[in-house]
Amino acid sequence: MQGTIPGKFPPNLLKLFAPRPPPTFIKPLGRDPHEPGPNKLDGVAEVLKRLHAENEEKMLTEEQTGQGSEAEGKEKGFTLAREYQRQLKREEKKKQKEEYKKNLEKNYNPQEDPKAEGDPYKTLFISKLSKKVTEEDLRREFEMYGAIERIRIVKDKKGKSKSYAFIVFDRERDMKGESDVDCREHVEMKDALPFR
Numbered sequence: 741m742q743g744t745i746p747g748k749f750p751p752n753l754l755k756l757f758a759p760r761p762p763p764t765f766i767k768p769l770g771r772d773p774h775e776p777g778p779n780k781l782d783g784v785a786e787v788l789k790r791l792h793a794e795n796e797e798k799m800l801t802e803e804q805t806g807q808g809s810e811a812e813g814k815e816k817g818f819t820l821a822r823e824y825q826r827q828l829k830r831e832e833k834k835k836q837k838e839e840y841k842k843n844l845e846k847n848y849n850p851q852e853d854p855k856a857e858g859d860p861y862k863t864l865f866i867s868k869l870s871k872k873v874t875e876e877d878l879r880r881e882f883e884m885y886g887a888i889e890r891i892r893i894v895k896d897k898k899g900k901s902k903s904y905a906f907i908v909f910d911r912e913r914d915m916k917g918e919s920d921v922d923c924r925e926h927v928e929m930k931d932a933l934p935f936r
Contacts (some may be wrong), residue, residue, distance in 0.1 A: 750812055766797035797897055864915050867904045869893070875905075886914020 887910040894902045909915040
């Protein structure tokens with residue numbers, strides 16, 4: 741049958757390839773769900789105006805009828821006094837943040853940090869350490885690359901490890917030689933990724 745013209749088929753097979761009749765037109769019931777409709781989002785300003793108006797009407801009716809007792813005199817709705825207090829608090833917090841930033845900038849001096857010791861070119865930074873790793877473990881694993889001057893695992897105020905450490909080597913060459921080696925096999929690390 742390959743290479744034959746469809747007109748050459750017998751009539752019983754041509755019936756199988758005849759097109760179907762077109763579907764009958766049906767009037768749509770509503771709007772097309774795939775067509776985007778109008779944007780019906782409104783702001784909050786109209787709602788606030790309505791709330792203010794209702795609140796004022798309520799207060800006027802209470803004053804006229806005399807039903808508002810002194811205990812219930814405190815208004816639970818929105819008031820300008822509360823909004824003013826909120827605005828004052830926001831401004832006060834903003835001033836405090838600005839003062840805090842100024843103090844940080846003025847007092848920031850990393851050269852005088854007592855915990856930052858050693859030459860930065862001889863210092864190796866290690867991250868993603870397990871919280872169980874001790875300075876002895878790091879010393880045992882990294883001493884083979886050269887003499888170590890100092891090891892410091894950074895800890896929080898409670899004494900728990902923050903999962904990173906600094907190793908200061910005696911020579912810069914030792915630190916550079918170690919950075920080519922993958923130490924994840926020996927030092928316990930969490931979610932270890934390649935160092936490169």
